[in-house]
Amino acid sequence: MNSLFIEFRDPLFGIIIFFSLIFVIALISYWWRRFKSKEDSHYLNSFLNVFNSMPTEQELKTLMTSEAISDKSALIMAQTYHQNGDYEKCIEIYLIMLEMQKDPNEKKETLYLLGKTYFKAGFLERSQEIFLQILKQFPRTPKALRYLLIIYEKMHQFDKALEVLEPLDELGIDNKKDRIYLQAVSIIRSAQYGVDEKAQLLLALYQEHHLLSYLIFEYLFRFTPDLAWKNLDLGESERILDILWNAREAEANLDIISSNSYLRELFSAKGTELLTQESSIFEFDVLIKLNMADQSGATLQFDYLCSECKQIYPFSFHRCPNCHSIDSVVTEALLTKDHFEANNSLQ
Numbered sequence: 001m002n003s004l005f006i007e008f009r010d011p012l013f014g015i016i017i018f019f020s021l022i023f024v025i026a027l028i029s030y031w032w033r034r035f036k037s038k039e040d041s042h043y044l045n046s047f048l049n050v051f052n053s054m055p056t057e058q059e060l061k062t063l064m065t066s067e068a069i070s071d072k073s074a075l076i077m078a079q080t081y082h083q084n085g086d087y088e089k090c091i092e093i094y095l096i097m098l099e100m101q102k103d104p105n106e107k108k109e110t111l112y113l114l115g116k117t118y119f120k121a122g123f124l125e126r127s128q129e130i131f132l133q134i135l136k137q138f139p140r141t142p143k144a145l146r147y148l149l150i151i152y153e154k155m156h157q158f159d160k161a162l163e164v165l166e167p168l169d170e171l172g173i174d175n176k177k178d179r180i181y182l183q184a185v186s187i188i189r190s191a192q193y194g195v196d197e198k199a200q201l202l203l204a205l206y207q208e209h210h211l212l213s214y215l216i217f218e219y220l221f222r223f224t225p226d227l228a229w230k231n232l233d234l235g236e237s238e239r240i241l242d243i244l245w246n247a248r249e250a251e252a253n254l255d256i257i258s259s260n261s262y263l264r265e266l267f268s269a270k271g272t273e274l275l276t277q278e279s280s281i282f283e284f285d286v287l288i289k290l291n292m293a294d295q296s297g298a299t300l301q302f303d304y305l306c307s308e309c310k311q312i313y314p315f316s317f318h319r320c321p322n323c324h325s326i327d328s329v330v331t332e333a334l335l336t337k338d339h340f341e342a343n344n345s346l347q
């Protein structure tokens, strides 16, 4: 019977104890890891839930009035919502901040951010009210004046926009481009003038200031091509490349085109008339060579760069949608497949 028991002095007993201990430790460690992993997953889920469900207005209010969150953190939170395009939440935060703020200068900054957000979200009238509210108390606030000017322009209230230029002038800010631009846009939008009168007025504006070549020649080439060709500022040809490229061929003035090397290359590339056999501009040169070989299938497409903020758009603009600069558009040509030709060849 005794032989069935191992004496505790027996070396085998020590080995059994050793392996038993290892087994117990491994078992505890396994259960601990399972427990921790469950706990971590629970914590992670509840953490993610905070982001999945946006806080309600009441939750935001409670959070911000509890002093658990500083003004700086609230601003960061608002900017995050702004960057994600959630203007509604961003506006809620600014409104709660305004309720809590007492210092007029702090209020002014928050009002400015609120006005900008309303503007970005497309609520022009609300944005206008906010900027007017700032200017009532702080009339010398150029950034609020500038936004007000753009809002009036977007609402086609050009007289009011021109009025805003006066206080900006008094602040010593150069508004020449804005003034001429507003004049030009109000001529184009006017119900008082006919097409020819508008064209003459725009041309006179261009000849006086040599600004807004893109805007003015875009109108002239569209409605009065003869006048456009006769008064074309050759120095601006490159800038209005897309307008010239898309000008109706039947109305093209070959005398003027032949007199200028850039125009000769451009219209040879377009295939209107082979006036040169090469060009230093890669895109033109390729198209000229294709035309000479009687090959089609390629054409130009255009991108539009803002020379101020360097943003690129697939459409042209007169006031940059991003930085609001005027007359900053730069036309860039790209060689592309001619879908019109390709489609025709399939028919």
Ligand SMILES: [Zn+2]
Pocket: 306, 307, 308, 309, 310, 311, 320, 321, 322, 323, 324, 325, 328
């Ligand atoms: Zn820009």
